[in-house]
Amino acid sequence: MGVSSLRAALLRAWERWTARPGLHIRCPSLMAGKEAPPAPAAHPPHRKAGGSWVWEEGQNPPKRLRSGEVDEPPRKLPKRKIVLLMAYSGKGYHGMQRNSGSSKFKTIEDDLVSALVRAGCIPESHGEDMRKMSFQRCARTDKGVSAAGQVVSLKVWLIEDLLDKINSHLPSHIRILGLRRVTGGFNSKNKCDARTYFYMLPTFAFAHKDRDVQDETYRLSAETLQQVNRLLACYKGTHNFHNFTSQKGPHEPSARRYVLEMYCEPPFEREGLEFAVIKVKGQSFMMHQIRKMVGLVVAIVKGYAPESVLACSWGEAKVDVPKAPGLGLVLERVHFETYNQRFGGDGLHEPLDWVQEEAKVVAFKEQHIYPSIVSTERHERSMAQWLSTLHIHNFSTTSLTTGSGSQAPSPVDGSDGDAD
Secondary structure, eight states, rough: OOOHHHHHHHHHHHHHHHHHTTTTOOOOTTTOOOOOOOOSSSSSOOOOOOTBBBBSSSSOEEEEEESSEEEEOOOOOOOOEEEEEEEEETSSSSOOSTTTTOOOOOHHHHHHHHHHHHHHHOEEEEEHHHGGOOOSSOOOOTTOOEEEEEEEEEEEEEOTTTHHHHHTTTTTTTEEEEEEEETTTTTTTTOOOOEEEEEEEEEGGGGGSSSSSTTTTOOOOHHHHHHHHHHHTTOOEEEGGGOOOOSSTOOOOGGGGEEEEEOOOOEEEEEEEEEEEEEESOOOOTTTHHHHHHHHHHHHTTSSSSSTTTHHSSBBBOOOOOOOOOEEEEEEEEOOOHHHHHHHHHSSOOOOOOHHHOHHHHHIIIIIIIHHHHHHHHOOOOOOOOOOOGOOOOSSSSBBBBOGGGGOOOOTOOOOOOOO
């Protein structure tokens, strides 16, 4: 067989081979003088696989069917790390954090994860195991505690109208107010520099113990407000707060916490009852720390405890510190100054300051958080009932605590069951 005949035979064999469905190969040496078949598209047609998106990145090879047709590979939407700005009223929920393997106690994250799955931005398997989407909340708020500026980080499919779709599957008292793209290794808890909470309480909590514990006619005087702020300012700085939680011993380094500021704002009226808001900003807070900080100041102002008990509470001796009700505690804002300095102005990422969402935050507090606190206080009288128990506390120091060996296991450092 001559060279030309051999070449023609090879060419016919090559054409039969390359005519197979879904196979696109180019060989310039054999196809010289003939038009090469078109190269495959850089991105094959997008399709859903079984009605859902495929999470993994990359393309699978086409699957050959019995009929000879080729099943097109499913579309792979990109997964990206984002943060969500959340606001919620915690009434009726057993805190923020989901209870793995238990549906007995409903949490905020139960409703959030359900909405994420139904919105189509995470697969159902990621809702069952939140680690698959690198989920992390900035603070673990406790039972009944609300938030106006909670932040969570996670990986999602960046579908269109993401916020609207998530909110459409959430109850009105849980809202996603903002979204930002962040770096791939971002962790909302670890990258948080500080947290700001506020505690809203009726001002009759500061009335002297000789008055009615629920005197709705009481109005906070300028002198009493000054005394409250003087006592709250004592918390500023680094102290050993082992007496302000049940889970730390006096010798545990993690019991030392840094408070940047704490003060009480001027009072205001709601539904004929006067309230005040105490704000506190710190790097992190332990379980019940903020409620006990408020509780001890209330006990001093009412005359149940001497002012000297504050300094004693930071020593090694055990002090009986009362814990104020959880109703008025709200996570107001989380701070990412270090992250913003490094990435907020790099041209690729937006700073996590939430200035654009500030109006939404204020509106949510006015519509859901404040009314819930006021109505619950009026109907359940949680503050009045707690005030009636202050006389049973012994505010003198007792025997020295034995140290961390006798304490219950402490939570992860930097986290708090009802505050952080």
